[in-house]
Amino acid sequence: MIELDGVEKTFSVRIKRGRLRRERREVRAVDGISFRVEPGELVGYVGPNGAGKSTTVKMLTGILVPSGGRISVAGLDPSRRRIQLARRIGVVFGQRVQLWWDLPLRDSFELLRHIYRVPYDRWRANLDRFSEVLELEPFLATPVRQLSLGQRMRGELTAAMLHDPEILFLDEPTIGLDVVAKVRVREFLADVNRERGVTVLLTTHDLADIERLCSRLLIIDHGRVIYDGTIERLIERYGEERTLVVDLEEPAPPLELDGARVVRIEGPRQWLRFRRDEVTAARLTAAVAERAPLVDLTVEEPDIEDVVRRIYAEGAVTKR
Amino acid sequence: MLRLGFELARRGFGRYAAYPGATWAGIFTNTFFGFLIAYALLAVFDQRDSVGSYDARDAVTYTWLAQGMLMTIYIWGWFEVALRVRSGDVATDLQRPLDFQLYWLAQDLGRAGYHALFRGVPPFLVGALVFDVLVPGDPVVWLAFTASLVLAVVVSFAFRFLFNLAAFWLLDYRGAGVLAMVASTFFSGQIVPLAFFPDWLETLAWALPFAAMVQAPIEVWLGHAQGAELVGLLGLQALWAVILLGAGRAVLAAGMRKLVIQGG
Amino acid sequence: MLGIYRRLIGARIRSQLQYRLSFWLNLIGTALLTFLDFAAILVLFHQVDALGGWTVAEVGVLYGISCVAFALADMIFGHLDQLPEMIRMGDFDQVLVRPLGSLLQVISADFALRRLGKLIQGSIVLAVALAHADVAWTVGRAAMLVVAILAACVIFAGIWIALSTIVFWLVDSHEAVNAFTYGGNFLTQYPVNIFGSWLRRLVIYLIPLAFTAYFPALYVLDKADPLGFPRALQFLSPVVAAATCLAGWALWRNAVRRYRSVGS
Numbered sequence: 001m002i003e004l005d006g007v008e009k010t011f012s013v014r015i016k017r018g019r020l021r022r023e024r025r026e027v028r029a030v031d032g033i034s035f036r037v038e039p040g041e042l043v044g045y046v047g048p049n050g051a052g053k054s055t056t057v058k059m060l061t062g063i064l065v066p067s068g069g070r071i072s073v074a075g076l077d078p079s080r081r082r083i084q085l086a087r088r089i090g091v092v093f094g095q096r097v098q099l100w101w102d103l104p105l106r107d108s109f110e111l112l113r114h115i116y117r118v119p120y121d122r123w124r125a126n127l128d129r130f131s132e133v134l135e136l137e138p139f140l141a142t143p144v145r146q147l148s149l150g151q152r153m154r155g156e157l158t159a160a161m162l163h164d165p166e167i168l169f170l171d172e173p174t175i176g177l178d179v180v181a182k183v184r185v186r187e188f189l190a191d192v193n194r195e196r197g198v199t200v201l202l203t204t205h206d207l208a209d210i211e212r213l214c215s216r217l218l219i220i221d222h223g224r225v226i227y228d229g230t231i232e233r234l235i236e237r238y239g240e241e242r243t244l245v246v247d248l249e250e251p252a253p254p255l256e257l258d259g260a261r262v263v264r265i266e267g268p269r270q271w272l273r274f275r276r277d278e279v280t281a282a283r284l285t286a287a288v289a290e291r292a293p294l295v296d297l298t299v300e301e302p303d304i305e306d307v308v309r310r311i312y313a314e315g316a317v318t319k320r
Numbered sequence: 321m322l323r324l325g326f327e328l329a330r331r332g333f334g335r336y337a338a339y340p341g342a343t344w345a346g347i348f349t350n351t352f353f354g355f356l357i358a359y360a361l362l363a364v365f366d367q368r369d370s371v372g373s374y375d376a377r378d379a380v381t382y383t384w385l386a387q388g389m390l391m392t393i394y395i396w397g398w399f400e401v402a403l404r405v406r407s408g409d410v411a412t413d414l415q416r417p418l419d420f421q422l423y424w425l426a427q428d429l430g431r432a433g434y435h436a437l438f439r440g441v442p443p444f445l446v447g448a449l450v451f452d453v454l455v456p457g458d459p460v461v462w463l464a465f466t467a468s469l470v471l472a473v474v475v476s477f478a479f480r481f482l483f484n485l486a487a488f489w490l491l492d493y494r495g496a497g498v499l500a501m502v503a504s505t506f507f508s509g510q511i512v513p514l515a516f517f518p519d520w521l522e523t524l525a526w527a528l529p530f531a532a533m534v535q536a537p538i539e540v541w542l543g544h545a546q547g548a549e550l551v552g553l554l555g556l557q558a559l560w561a562v563i564l565l566g567a568g569r570a571v572l573a574a575g576m577r578k579l580v581i582q583g584g
Numbered sequence: 585m586l587g588i589y590r591r592l593i594g595a596r597i598r599s600q601l602q603y604r605l606s607f608w609l610n611l612i613g614t615a616l617l618t619f620l621d622f623a624a625i626l627v628l629f630h631q632v633d634a635l636g637g638w639t640v641a642e643v644g645v646l647y648g649i650s651c652v653a654f655a656l657a658d659m660i661f662g663h664l665d666q667l668p669e670m671i672r673m674g675d676f677d678q679v680l681v682r683p684l685g686s687l688l689q690v691i692s693a694d695f696a697l698r699r700l701g702k703l704i705q706g707s708i709v710l711a712v713a714l715a716h717a718d719v720a721w722t723v724g725r726a727a728m729l730v731v732a733i734l735a736a737c738v739i740f741a742g743i744w745i746a747l748s749t750i751v752f753w754l755v756d757s758h759e760a761v762n763a764f765t766y767g768g769n770f771l772t773q774y775p776v777n778i779f780g781s782w783l784r785r786l787v788i789y790l791i792p793l794a795f796t797a798y799f800p801a802l803y804v805l806d807k808a809d810p811l812g813f814p815r816a817l818q819f820l821s822p823v824v825a826a827a828t829c830l831a832g833w834a835l836w837r838n839a840v841r842r843y844r845s846v847g848s
Contacts, residue, residue, distance in 0.1 A: 011847060058847075063680045065844045079844070086683035096674050098681075102599055114591050115684055341756025349763035355783060356771050360628065360635070363778040367632040450780075492606060502617045511624040518630050 001167060001199050002037040002060065007069035009055050009223075029055040031223035032069070037201060039166070042193045044214035045203045048312050052223040053203045057171055060201070061091050074166055087116060090160030090198075094172030097152065098159060099144045105155050106140045109162060116163035123162060130158040134188060150181035157188055167199045168192065174206050186212050207305050221312055235302050243300040244272040244284055249293040257287050268295075324418075325426040332430025343438050346391060350443040354387040357511065358451060364516075372515035373544050381454040382513050384447030385538050388440035392432050392469070393476045393533050395508055396501045400424070401484035402493050405575070414576060421568055425477055432473040454542060461543060464550055468537040471557035476533045478564030479504075485568065488575035508534040529564060532557045588684065592692040600697050607697060614701030618655075621773060622647055622709055636778035637810050641716035643775065645805060648710020649729075649797040650772040653736030655703035661741045663694040664748040668758045671751070676843070686840050687745070687833075717805060725804050728819075732800030735821035736772075739796050742828030743768060749839035764791070772797045777810040784811070795824040 009030040015023050030052045037043050047053045058064040059071060062078035062085055071078055076085045092098070099108040113123045131137055134154040139147060147155065153173060160168060170189070174182045190213055192198045202209065210217055210231065217234060219227035227234060244260070247269050254262040255270060259279035264271040274284055281299050288294055336343075358380050365376035374382070401424060404410045414420055447453055456462060483500060487493040505511070508530035514522050525531050536557050539545050545553045600607055625647060629640040638646070667690060670676045679689045719725065747761045768791070776784055776798045787793040795817075802809050803818040 055847075058677065061681050063677045063844065064847055065841075067845075082680065083683045083685075086681055089681075091681045093674070093678070096678060098678050100595065103595055107595055111591060111595060114588055115682060339756070341754065342759060345757055345759035345763070348760045349767065352763045352767045353770070355780070356767065356774070359779045359783070360774055363635040363774075364628055364632050366636070367634065371631050499613060499616070502613070502620060505617075506620050506623060511620070512627045516627050516631055518627075521627075 001039045001041075001074060002035075002201065003070075003072040004036075004056075004060075005034050005070040007033045007056070007059065007071055008067045009052075009059060009064065010067045028223050030059070030066070033220070033223070033225055034069075035218060035225060035228055037199060039199050040193070040197045041216060042189070042200045042214050043202065044210040044217045045201055045220065046205075046207070046210060046217060046308060047220035051221045053220055054171060055223075056220070057169055057201070057203055061089060061169055062086065087163065088166050090163070090165035090168045092153075092156050092160045092168070092170045092173050094153075094170070094175045097144065097156070099152070099155055101145050102143050104141045104143055105136070105147070108144065108155070108159060112159055112162055118163045122164065126162050126164065127158070130161060130188075133191065134158060134184065149176050150178065150184075153177060153181065153185060154188075157185065161192060161198075164196075165198065167201070169201050169203075171203045172205065173202070174204065174209055182206070182209070189213055207308060219308060219311060226311060235307055240276045241273050241302055241306075242276055242281065244274060244281060244288075245298045245300060246270050246272065246285075246288050246294060247296040249295055252292050255288060255291055257284065257291070260284055260287075325422070328423060328426035329430030329433065332427030333434045334430075335427075336431050336434045337438075346439050347442045350387040350390060350439065351446050354384050354443050354447050355450075357387070358383040358447065361512075371513075374513060374515050374542075377452050377454050378542050378544075379513065380447070380451045381542060382538055384444045384451070384453060385541060386510060386534060387447075388442075388444040389436075389469075389472075389534060389537065390510070391435040391439040393472055393508075394428075394432070394435070394480070395476055395504045395510075395530070395533055396480075398480050399484060399494070401481060402487035405484070405487040406493075411579060414579075421481060421565065421572065424481060425474070425565075428477045429470070429473060436469070456541060456543060458543070461540065464554065465537060465540045468540045468554055468557060471554065471561060472533045472537050474561045475529055475557055475564060478561055478568055479529055479533075481568045482564060482571060485571045485575055488578055503528070504530045504533075507531065509538075510534060513538075529560045532560045589688060589692050593695045596693075596695045597697060600695075610698035611701040611704075614698045615705040616701075618651065618702040619705050619709075621651075621770065622705075625773070636775045638775045638807075639717070641713045641718075642801070642805055642807065643773075644709055644713025645717055645801050646775060646797045647773040648706055648713055649733055649736060649801060650769060651706025652703055652710060653733045653796060654740050654769040654772075655699055655706055656733075656737040657740035657744065658702070659696060659699045661691050661744050662696055662699065663691050664744055665758065665762070666690075666694070667748055668751045668755055671755065671843075680840075680844070687836050719804060720806055725806075728800055728803050732797070732804070732821055735825040736796035736800075738825035739792060739821070739828045740765070740768070742825070742830075742832035743791055743793070745832035746828075746835045749835045752839040752843050768793050775810070792824045792828060795821045 007030055008028065011027045011029055013025050013027050015025055033052070033056060045053055045056070055064065059066050060073055060078060062082035065079040073085060074088045076088075078085050099105065100111065103111075109123075109127055112118075113120070118126075131140070134157065136154060136158065139151050142151075144152060144155065157173070168189075173189075174185055177185065186209060189200055189202070193200050202214065204210065215230060217227065217229065217231055218225055243263070246255075249268065251265075251268045252270075254265060255272070257272070260272040260274035262270050263273045272284065272288070274281075285294070285297060288297075361379040361383060362376060364371065365379060369375065371379070401410075404413060413423075416423075444453075448455070456465070484493070507514075507525045507528050509525070514525045514531060514535050517525060525535075536553055539553060540550065622644075625643055626640070628635060629643075633639065635643060667676075670679070670690065670693075676686075676690075679686050682689060744765050747764050750757050750761055771779075771787065772793050776787060776794045779787075784794075788795075799813075799818045800821050801807070803815075809815075809818075
């Protein structure tokens with residue numbers, strides 16, 4: 001469905017040095033990326049700012065032409081078959097609006113029907129279904145510029161799906177949304193992927209999106225893929241650290257224990273980070289109890305956030 | 321306070337200096353139009369030797385001065401104050417211990433300085449190279465021209481300021497001003513020197529403040545106003561400046577009252 | 585393709601017509617503003633009988649053809665002015681993601697109805713001028729008039745598209761582009777023979793503005809060409825229109841290709 005093979009993208013950037021001189025520098029935004037996404041997958045695409053995520057998505061959707069390598073989306077080369085491909089994919093940019101700003105929402109849907117040449121019945125069926133699921137009814141007649149961010153995003157998602165695309169590309173769809181809205185978006189994406197078999201490539205900074213939605217995660221940094229696999233695998237391999245949170249009877253100086261280090265203290269509560277393969281939670285608890293009276297405790301599993309952060313920081317190059 | 325004024329002027333200068341690309345493009349525009357209008361006026365002088373006190377050389381000089389001065393005087397297109405009124409920021413501005421009108425005037429003078437240097441001089445130089453253009457030799461004329469130019473900017477600012485205040489009452493302040501744009505462009509002598517107008521139209525033009533913005537300094541440069549006439553011309557500009565600035569202050573006060581009543 | 589254009593424009597037109605009063609004010613304002621160009625011509629003719637050998641009625645015909653054609657081009661292609669903004673805001677990326685040609689999407693993003701004001705004003709001037717110009721009407725001349733206006737519209741459009749591609753390279757250049765498009769319109773209102781030789785050559789051989797109004801008007805008015813060009817040129821405007829159109833289209837495609845390689 002989506003196939004990248006050794007894809008590269010180099011930009012030539014002019015940088016001002018001092019008042020008049022200008023230097024030309026080559027920036028490798030994407031430095032040899034290869035991966036495959038099979039039909040029906042829901043994949044997360046994650047990376048720090050400037051890692052090359054947006055550039056990859058732009059190349060996949062036909063906006064940018066790669067400097068090297070091969071891309072195939074739905075069997076087509078996006079750089080050559082832009083318009084043909086556009087009919088079969090849906091794209092949602094989280095920070096931009098594809099809907100018509102001063103027209104009522106339903107007018108945008110109407111225009112898209114004509115642009116994508118969707119048969120009326122199918123379009124109507126889709127619109128009714130999405131309208132119901134995303135509760136668009138109350139604001140279908142409202143001009144897009146008057147909608148809240150959450151409402152707009154629901155509109156955008158609908159707009160992207162009206163023509164039954166095979167693949168959906170989303171670039172930060174949950175950015176700026178409140179919790180309720182985020183949940184709605186995630187549910188919609190999960191639905192669409194499960195019921196219609198739409199392949200989804202989701203770029204996001206919100207790791208909760210990934211946790212709740214994606215079966216597979218691609219981490220990109222400095223233009224390269226540094227992880228490609230499932231989330232469980234990721235945590236298993238890189239999330240060896242767990243955290244024991246202990247509530248002592250009274251505040252104490254940081255506990256000194258073998259195999260654990262205190263990462264945070266707040267009054268009588270201390271956070272102890274320890275490695276799974278070095279010491280068990282039970283042993284550690286016993287060790288703490290020996291040093292100071294214990295009132296309560298919790299064990300925190302590795303956060304995907306932490307894991308990913310570590311990977312960014314370390315620039316781990318190991319793949320699956 | 322003069323020091324503050326100077327600082328503000330510098331700020332005004334710098335804000336426009338930050339867009340060199342726009343300046344280049346603007347120079348190009350002014351130069352292009354300069355050529356077109358100069359040729360059109362020369363076609364008139366194919367048939368006649370003089371129009372009023374203008375000969376061919378005067379008319380061509382006029383064209384290039386007018387084009388060069390276009391952005392310096394900036395009769396139309398400035399909406400900074402209106403934008404602040406619409407956004408509500410004006411409420412905070414009015415609370416500052418600065419005179420609102422003079423604050424903007426100082427900045428505008430700085431801006432005018434930038435535009436005079438970088439959008440005024442280049443087109444005029446081009447025009448001077450290609451055409452036979454009049455450049456005054458008398459230092460008195462230069463002095464008077466500078467004074468007249470500064471006054472022209474003040475008059476133009478006062479008019480623009482007044483216009484921007486419409487934003488206190490009108491939602492579509494731009495649309496309402498189209499008529500004023502029409503009038504100001506035509507009657508400032510932007511396209512054709514006022515001397516070319518039929519007598520009745522010329523009289524009307526001089527009764528409006530726009531002539532004091534563009535026509536006046538050019539008359540000084542061309543040496544058409546000497547001695548008592550020169551003083552009279554500068555005096556007219558000063559008079560318009562005072563009238564429009566005063567009107568601006570009055571309208572501003574009215575606008576402030578409205579703000580207070582409406583609750584910002 | 586035309587169907588899509590109609591629908592996209594239809595939505596825009598409907599939304600503009602919602603604000604009835606604003607629309608009419610804008611329209612009238614535009615008509616008055618653009619009439620200023622002709623008012624300037626009238627002022628010039630107050631002083632002389634002929635400009636470059638053209639009477640006021642004859643210049644009126646030039647003006648009329650140019651105005652109507654340009655207004656049409658402006659209505660259809662005017663949104664190209666917003667191209668720099670679209671690129672800056674990332675809207676052009678959105679264009680590339682849709683299954684439609686990029687140029688079509690850019691021009692159909694808006695349709696400024698108020699430009700009808702210019703069309704109406706130009707038509708009135710044209711009609712009055714033709715009446716006063718003592719035209720020896722034949723079927724050929726009438727046909728030429730219609731063809732000339734349409735061809736001129738296409739020439740203006742082609743030039744506009746071609747010049748707009750510059751903003752892909754130099755983002756700040758849109759004011760310079762405006763100089764040529766609106767300046768080009770201003771230029772074609774005047775007889776080309778009044779311009780300096782370098783400018784004449786420019787608008788005949790390079791940016792073929794002379795073929796919008798000047799040459800066709802010579803035929804309609806049965807006037808001897810002051811520049812002495814062969815009569816055949818007076819029939820060339822459709823050919824020039826096609827060529828300009830192709831050139832504009834080719835430049836656009838090249839610019840988009842470059843945008844997709846280099847990003848924004």
